[in-house]
Every structure is written in C-alpha cells, then in structure tokens.
Amino acid sequence: MSGGLGTLALLAFVACLGFGTETISFPKVAALLAQGPFAEGTMQNAPHYIILWQVRVPRVLLAFMVGGSLAAVGASLQALLRNPLADPYVIGISSGAALGAAVAILFGVGLSVFGLSVLPFCAFLGALVSLFIVYRIAVSYRSFSMHTLLLGGVVLNAIFSALILFLTSLADPYKASGMYAWLMGSLTGPDFQTVLVLAVYLIFGVCVLVSQARSLNLLTLGEEAARSLGVEVERVKRVIFAASALLTGSVVAFSGLIGFVGLIVPHAVRLAFGADHRLLLIASGIVGGTFLMVADTLARTLLSPTEIPVGVVTALVGGPIFLYLLVQQRKRIVS
Amino acid sequence: MTQRLETSSTPPLKLTGVTFGFGRRETAAQSPVLKNVSFTIAAGEVLGILGPNGSGKSTLMKILMRILVPQQGTVEWFGQSHDAFYQSDVARHVAFVPQETQQAFPFTISEMVLMGRYPHHGRTWGLGWESSQDRAVAMQAMNDLGVSHLGTRLITNVSGGERQRAVIARALAQEPDVLLLDEPTAFLDLHHQLEIARIIRRLNRERGLTVVLVSHDLNLASQYCDRLLLLREGEIVTVGTSEDVIAGESLERVYGCPVLVDRHPQSGRPRVTLPV
Numbered sequence: 001m002s003g004g005l006g007t008l009a010l011l012a013f014v015a016c017l018g019f020g021t022e023t024i025s026f027p028k029v030a031a032l033l034a035q036g037p038f039a040e041g042t043m044q045n046a047p048h049y050i051i052l053w054q055v056r057v058p059r060v061l062l063a064f065m066v067g068g069s070l071a072a073v074g075a076s077l078q079a080l081l082r083n084p085l086a087d088p089y090v091i092g093i094s095s096g097a098a099l100g101a102a103v104a105i106l107f108g109v110g111l112s113v114f115g116l117s118v119l120p121f122c123a124f125l126g127a128l129v130s131l132f133i134v135y136r137i138a139v140s141y142r143s144f145s146m147h148t149l150l151l152g153g154v155v156l157n158a159i160f161s162a163l164i165l166f167l168t169s170l171a172d173p174y175k176a177s178g179m180y181a182w183l184m185g186s187l188t189g190p191d192f193q194t195v196l197v198l199a200v201y202l203i204f205g206v207c208v209l210v211s212q213a214r215s216l217n218l219l220t221l222g223e224e225a226a227r228s229l230g231v232e233v234e235r236v237k238r239v240i241f242a243a244s245a246l247l248t249g250s251v252v253a254f255s256g257l258i259g260f261v262g263l264i265v266p267h268a269v270r271l272a273f274g275a276d277h278r279l280l281l282i283a284s285g286i287v288g289g290t291f292l293m294v295a296d297t298l299a300r301t302l303l304s305p306t307e308i309p310v311g312v313v314t315a316l317v318g319g320p321i322f323l324y325l326l327v328q329q330r331k332r333i334v335s
Numbered sequence: 336m337t338q339r340l341e342t343s344s345t346p347p348l349k350l351t352g353v354t355f356g357f358g359r360r361e362t363a364a365q366s367p368v369l370k371n372v373s374f375t376i377a378a379g380e381v382l383g384i385l386g387p388n389g390s391g392k393s394t395l396m397k398i399l400m401r402i403l404v405p406q407q408g409t410v411e412w413f414g415q416s417h418d419a420f421y422q423s424d425v426a427r428h429v430a431f432v433p434q435e436t437q438q439a440f441p442f443t444i445s446e447m448v449l450m451g452r453y454p455h456h457g458r459t460w461g462l463g464w465e466s467s468q469d470r471a472v473a474m475q476a477m478n479d480l481g482v483s484h485l486g487t488r489l490i491t492n493v494s495g496g497e498r499q500r501a502v503i504a505r506a507l508a509q510e511p512d513v514l515l516l517d518e519p520t521a522f523l524d525l526h527h528q529l530e531i532a533r534i535i536r537r538l539n540r541e542r543g544l545t546v547v548l549v550s551h552d553l554n555l556a557s558q559y560c561d562r563l564l565l566l567r568e569g570e571i572v573t574v575g576t577s578e579d580v581i582a583g584e585s586l587e588r589v590y591g592c593p594v595l596v597d598r599h600p601q602s603g604r605p606r607v608t609l610p611v
Contacts, residue, residue, distance in 0.1 A: 078440075079440070082439055083439070084439050084440065210462070211462075213462060214453065214456075214462065214463045217442070217446075217450060218450055218453055220438060220439065220440050220442070221436065221438065221450070222433075222437070224397065224402045224433065225431075225433055225436070227400075227401070227402045227422055228400045228402055228426065228430070228431035228433070229426055229450060229451065229453050229454060229505075229509070230421075230422050230423030230424075230425070230426030230427070230453050230454030231422065231423075231453065232421065232422050232423075233422075270440070270441060274441060274442070274443065274446070275440040275441045275442045275446070276442070276446060278462045278463075278464070
C-alpha cells in the first residue's frame, strides 16, 4: 500500500523534473539522474545536466519535503484538536511562523548565533506561540470548539497579517517586494545545501509525529478518554506541539505561506486508507509531498516563463475544497 | 520513581478524605465539587453511585480513573497510592466507559476496540502494531458484547446502542479488574438499557469483574447493584444496600421532591416512582 504510494511519488518526481521552461524528456531525465550529482567530464557542462541537477532536483525535492511536512502536521493537529478542518495555515500557525520570520528578516538579517541563522528559530517561536493560543481557544468551548477554532484561526491570521504588513511598510522597497513574494509561498531557487539542511529538520520532525501516531489515535476520543486508556496526554501534547512548530516554522522560513495542503491531503488519504494515524501520517507525508511537487510544477510552467507563487496554486485548489468540507461538516452536525 | 501496580492486595479502590475542586487552587478550595469523600470498593462488587445533577458523580468517577487528581486526600488502587504510577499502569487494571463517545474521524469498530490494548504496550515510541494476542483479546471482547459482526463498520455509522457496546468492548480489551461506567444507559432506549444492564451483571458474576457505575436511573441501580452510594453536593449521604439507600426519607432529602417507594414485582427490591 505505502509501496504503491512510494512508486507513485517516484514517478511524479521524475515527471516533475522533466517539465519547465525547458522540457526534458523522461528517458533523458532518467539518464541524467543516473549520472549522479557529481558527474565529471563533458557531462558536467551539458545545459540539461546543469538545469536538472542544480535547479530542478533541489526545487522538486524541496517541494516534496515541504508538502509532506505540511500534510503530516495537518493530520496531527486535526487529531490533537479533534477537528478535521484544522490546517497549519487555516488556524493561523503558519502566519505566526511568518511573523516570527518577518521580524528576523527585517531586524536581524545576517544575525546568527553559533553559525546558525536565527530566521528558522524565530519562525519556530512564532509557530509555537500561535499554536499555544489556538489550543487555548480550542479547549475554551468544549461543544463548539470546531467553529470556535476556525473563527479563532481567522482572527489570528488577520492580526498576524496586519503585523507583518506593518513591519513590511517600515522596510525599504527592495526588501518589501522580496517579503511579498515570500509571503505568497514560493519554492524558488533553493541550493542543494539549503535543501539538505532543511531535510534534517523536516525528517526529524515527521519521525517524531509518526512516533506518536498511536497516541494520536486515542486523542481523537478526547483527552479524558485518552487518559483513561493510558495515554500520558500532557507529554504527548508537548511532543506534538514542539514537532508541529518545528515543521511549520522550518517550512515557512524557507518557503513562505503555503496553505491547505495540510487540510486536503489527510482528508483524501483518510477516504482511501482509513483513520489509523500510523498509516495516515506516513501516507499523508508521501501524498502531500507528491501533491506539492505537482502544484509547484504547475506554478512554474502554466505561465512560463513567469512563475505563479505556489501558495496561490494550493489556495485556489484547497480553498474551494475547504468550503465544501465545511458545508459537509455542518450538515452532519445539524442532522 | 515509578513502580508496577500489583493487584494481589485488596481492596481494588479506596478513597480517603478526597476533596476536589475545578480551577485554580483558591477557587477550587472555595467551591469544591467533592468534600472529604471516603469509601472503599470491595473486589467483585457492583457499586452504584447516585445523586442529583451536579452532586459530583462524574467527577468522582474521573478521580477513580485518575483523569482528575484530587487536591486533598488519597486514592489507592489495590492498596497503593496513585502518585507512583504511569497512567498506563492504572489503565491496565481500571477501565472507564464515558457517558458519551463522539468521534469525528472514520475509525472502524475493531480499530476502536483495539485501542483498549494501548496500556499493554508500555510507553513505546514505535508504531506499536497490535500482536495476534492483542487481536485475540479484542475479538473476545467484541464477542462478549455481541459486536463482532460490526468489526469493519465505522464508529460514526452505527446506532447509539451499538456504539455503547463497542466502547464497553474496548474497556474489556484493557483486561481490567475494575470497570467504571458513567451513565452507561443514559442515551439508550428500554431494550438497549436492559441489554447493557444484563451484560454488566453477567461480566460481574462470571468473571468477578468489579463494577462501579454512575446512574440517574434509581431503579436500574436498585436492581443491579450490590451496594449504592448516595451523593449530595459533593458529600456522601449514605452508603449501603438498596434497602438502606432507596428509602423515601433519604431520597426526598437529597433530591428535594416527594417520591413513592414500593417493591419490584420480580426481585422484591425497592422501586421508586414519582407521585402525580
């Protein structure tokens, strides 16, 4: 089952590498991939080789990791908040991370502690703070938490966006235009090193979430029921919060605001594989990664050579699906 | 330090001077939900907890399950105080059936019942796939509750009675010594009320399972419980047999309304009705 998904992801990976302003045929992509990233001789200078290994592979890999992380965070938060409509973007976690990152960009560019950039750390802190606020909102009204949570997310998003815009207005125009591009969600121009560093954070974060999958299953019953079945609820919550903030913070720091992946992917996966988080988290990771690879390929090819921000693509696909699901949920509650 | 919970010593549950309030320390002390509650639950008995709305019945159950921890007093499981144990240690011996189970996600009935095996897996970080023994225990529990044919159905798509039986099956899959039920028949029709009550009595008689149940249904409790505990405003009014507790005077005092007490035509136990 996950083998099938893996094959699908691999095929999508190769296909996405082929598309772009310069189309490379599949057999050629396969042949160039087989050369490895450190080919020597004439190959090294072939334009297709350079495009593939220096531009497209890092970007498509980044898309896969970002999409997979967002989907895994979405699935975990849905279980923790007992709300199938939770998504790091919709409930304001991503914009919290973005505010943290914006503060770092505008006030502390180049600032680093022990050789590490403070940008991802600020994004992590922003994500953690907003996650905490959202959680307090979710538990404040037991019976209406679903809509309270979504409303709370809307307001948090509004507040954080206003603060980001305020900060941006203080910045010089050059910096500001870069900020706008980044806020719309973009996977443009990563180098291999960036992708590898990010991979360490993201793989670690996803593994932590997957390690809690069984406890997440029980948390969907509510905290009291989970506790009665032997879950150390407070410990599990802290672990999920930290891992979700790490993933959201890292993703936002590198690729801005990309919404709805964490919402629609777990929904689709649940329809196919059921609700067990041990399968759901892994499958969501693979499907989410594949989804964002494809979305990003569309973003860079539809109006080529102009690029559409990938966050725009995912919002245009995910937004309507979110509205549909919202109406469905409402029907279920009323009936 | 933690230690494993040993079940050899009786009684299974003992409360001494338990006082509990919600919220911060000061507000909790000012308006406690439970005040100085002490009682002992004997192995193999069915104890019914009765009382008006807001008398602290559900809170008491949550304290017995260690979902809530009292500010004062001690709770002992099998003669051992609770601070020493992990939640999973308690959950291997005590199982809790909540008043209502809501589930927004499409778990199947057998997945739900298998969740009862969680405390037997320790605090592992792995995926914790269930062993064939786990599946056998869950299957047995589903057979006991007559829900084995529903295994692949979604919990969101079964009737209230079927869901309640599945939740009791999940509790049995924990292989507990004590079963706590919070209003197990509250949302069920007559047929399902009788069914659940009979299942509970059968489990008690055949396996010696200790049962504690909270109920608003005085008659059901009178018929099926060995002892009853009557609560009012967080304090114990009486503990005793149904003869002692289901008596006009104490019920009228606690519930604040007149009641008529006669006898059940089959069992001869006290029966309550409201006057016209």
